[in-house]
Amino acid sequence: MSIDKATVANIARLARIHVAEDRRAALAGELSNILGWVEQLGEVDTDDVAPMTSVVEMRLPERDDVITDGGCRDDVLANAPETEAGFYVVPKVVE
């Protein structure tokens, strides 16, 4: 599978990473190389194989649906780039 510049722009948008116009061709080449290399997986017959969903054989644990943590707003906000009155601050979203 070969990736072109438009595809790079599209996945960069999906991944929310700004990729400058003049970087897209080079990145398309790098990503195409990697995807070309993983193409070999096509050789393997997986028709009747279940996809792995859990690495170890275990039952997912359950617990009572009660609050076990919290009440630490200032800790949560401590590393935020911008806060105001106990909230995160982001650029204006709604005009």
Place this chain on the structure above:
Amino acid sequence: MSDALTGLTLGGARDRLEAGEISSLELTEAHIAAMEAARPLNAIITETPDHALAMAKASDARRARGRVGAMEGLPIAIKDLYCTAGVRTTAASNILGNFIPSYESTVTAKLWDAGAVMLGKTNMDEFAMGSSSMFSFVGPAISPWRRHGDDRDLVPGGSSGGSAAIVAARAALAATGTDTGGSIRQPAAFTGIVGMKPTYGRCSRWGIIAFASSLDQAGPLTRCVTDAAIMLGVMAGHDPKDSTSVDAPVPDYEAALHDGVKGLRVGIPAEYRVDNMPGEIDALWRRGIAWMAARGAEIVDISLPHTKYALPTYYIVAPAEASSNLARYDGVKYGLRSRHDKLIDMYEQTRADGFGAEVQRRILIGAYVLSAGYYDAYYLKAQKIRTLIADDFRAAFDKVDVVLTPTAPSDAFAVGDKADDPIAMYLNDVFTVPASLAGLPAISLPAGLSGGGLPLGLHLIGKPFDEATLLCAAYALEQAAGFEALPGSVTP
């Protein structure tokens, strides 16, 4: 005196502390001095000497009161992927350059509860993505080893390269690492130390910055197998805060070390004899087989037919999980924010400025293989092949108790090599990735030197949650190998 202190093993230092011959403060001061002397290796991102001295004094006071943990007073380094309360934790990324966690990872909390002392936070590949520790926002970590007749800086391997370098340089008794596809074992092999990845689920991942959650495991980097047993015993154990952490008893790993390998069935997988494997790697592997046979182990030829598909499978699964895990770095909740007056533009610029080239590449690959129209062809296909790889091991472990392979396909390379060729870099993990995909415990131990005088590792893979047998086999191999070489900068 101080050379003698930094030359100790964890077990040796523990015994001398116990005998009252030395204090944790003396031991810690010697290691702080060694860590400062090792600064040219760029192995530490954040040194925490004040923290270390306070912990050492507290440890000596506890000991005086008769309270002695399993790692009481022993100074170690922590990979900068483990959140440490109040101590900057960066994942070697610009995007977390000023991140100071308000909480402690479960594994480091267990280490401090056992009395260990923190010297600092070690350098690594950004977000643990790499096999060289070159891709760090503070620049590459460097191995204390040099190739004969060549004074170029060598990589300590990666991603836990800073941890490996600082332990190999005798500036920390041991260090924590994390292993997603080989990130503990390959650096251990490159630097002549022991590195162990336990079974997936054995150690809690809580508070460890996530890369690929179905693969990430914490583990120790130490100078000998006994130390790995001591440290794993402290790091392991159930944690309700990690739903994939397994609620199973943690055996006394140290006690089982000397059981011997008589009658142990050691599998030799035909598929690991890869094309163009260097002769010295093949020779090392054959020596390892002979050592095990000489100690009474039964050597069994086995087949792991899907081995060659492990690496490409990994490079779908790991980036897919990474692209999802790293979505949280959005310039809002923590970390870097690049200024922009539109929200989406702010996200995109923050992530462009904050992530390095390899991390961006993997996020983009991950976003692509998970995107509409490609999910079945890539991600689902890879998860199916992962099932086949795990089935291969399951079938093999009907016939054998452990599997023996080389750790890495070469000795350490120079800083800067392979930096522009992602696939050549990925091939470093050809022998370590299959066990990661299957969630199995595995250990690398130093077993010889290459023609260039650099360490080479042998790799043992065990059954799920049977770290005790794995460590026992590794101990036997370690005794046979008798590896005693030291990097040039270290005086014996």
